[in-house]
Amino acid sequence: MSLKNAAPSERTRVKRGHLRANYEKQTIHDILDAMPICHVSYILDGAPVVTPTLQWRQGNHVYWHGSSASRMIKKSAKNQVCMAVTILDGMVLARSAFHHSVNYRSVTLFGKASVVDDPVKAEASLRTMVEHLFPGRWELLREMTDKELKATTVLSMPIDEASAKIRSGPPVDDDEDYELPIWAGVIPISHSIDMPENDPRILAGVEMPDHTKNFKIG
Numbered sequence: 001m002s003l004k005n006a007a008p009s010e011r012t013r014v015k016r017g018h019l020r021a022n023y024e025k026q027t028i029h030d031i032l033d034a035m036p037i038c039h040v041s042y043i044l045d046g047a048p049v050v051t052p053t054l055q056w057r058q059g060n061h062v063y064w065h066g067s068s069a070s071r072m073i074k075k076s077a078k079n080q081v082c083m084a085v086t087i088l089d090g091m092v093l094a095r096s097a098f099h100h101s102v103n104y105r106s107v108t109l110f111g112k113a114s115v116v117d118d119p120v121k122a123e124a125s126l127r128t129m130v131e132h133l134f135p136g137r138w139e140l141l142r143e144m145t146d147k148e149l150k151a152t153t154v155l156s157m158p159i160d161e162a163s164a165k166i167r168s169g170p171p172v173d174d175d176e177d178y179e180l181p182i183w184a185g186v187i188p189i190s191h192s193i194d195m196p197e198n199d200p201r202i203l204a205g206v207e208m209p210d211h212t213k214n215f216k217i218g
């Protein structure tokens with residue numbers, strides 16, 4: 001299914017390095033789906049604060065959650081926020097310090113954060129978060145209690161005002177610098193996931209599920 005792309009707004013139009021900009025919904029969704037860590041920024045007592053947290057996507061909305069008492073949750077709810085999601089793909093070593101760079105895929109997203117008030121919808125959304133990370137896990141878990149649901153607030157924001165910026169490939173040096181005998185290139189970076197470790201209190205005979213063995217990011 002093809003997604004309807006939104007034109008960049010005044011604040012999402014990439015000005016610096018505009019050739020690296022991408023406003024396609026599919027590209028933005030792919031980056032959000034590939035990196036669960038986001039940074040949410042909001043205003044607290046008149047000054048900006050940035051909080052790292054987890055995000056997940058459902059259709060055209062991005063979601064994040066936290067303790068209902070969390071400052072980040074209380075201050076972003078019903079307010080304008082800016083969210084950034086970043087994937088570091090490589091270090092780019094050029095022949096001059098000036099042209100060193102990084103390969104990356106990133107998304108910047110603006111909008112008003114809404115509270116998912118309906119507990120049924122909030123729980124469904126938390127389920128999506130778990131299933132997105134560990135397919136098949138939700139069914140294995142004990143049910144959430146009303147108290148746990150009350151203690152958790154889920155926020156959401158439409159993915160309507162967003163930009164992606166992507167850099168890939170080798171360094172871009174000044175023409176004359178290609179004559180210099182200096183190593184240049186890219187050090188690729190990817191996540192490595194190690195063997196899961198059993199909780200020491202796990203019951204005898206409980207096997208490690210496939211979603212644990214096959215866990216990957218993105």
Ligand SMILES: Cc1cc2nc3c(=O)[nH]c(=O)nc-3n(C[C@H](O)[C@H](O)[C@H](O)COP(=O)(O)OP(=O)(O)OC[C@H]3O[C@@H](n4cnc5c(N)ncnc54)[C@H](O)[C@@H]3O)c2cc1C
Pocket residue numbers: 011012013014015016017086087088102104105106107108109162163164165
């Ligand atoms: C891992 C990483 C490392 C970086 N390192 C550096 C660095 O060391 N120095 C440096 O100057 N820049 C770096 N950048 C690029 C940086 O994110 C900005 O794009 C750049 O600094 C220009 O900022 P600006 O506010 O002038 O952009 P503008 O082009 O004025 O921003 C306008 C709008 O474009 C969009 N936009 C801008 N940057 C991004 C982005 N990265 N992803 C998605 N949308 C974006 C936003 O919607 C923003 O509101 C890095 C990016 C990443 C992801």
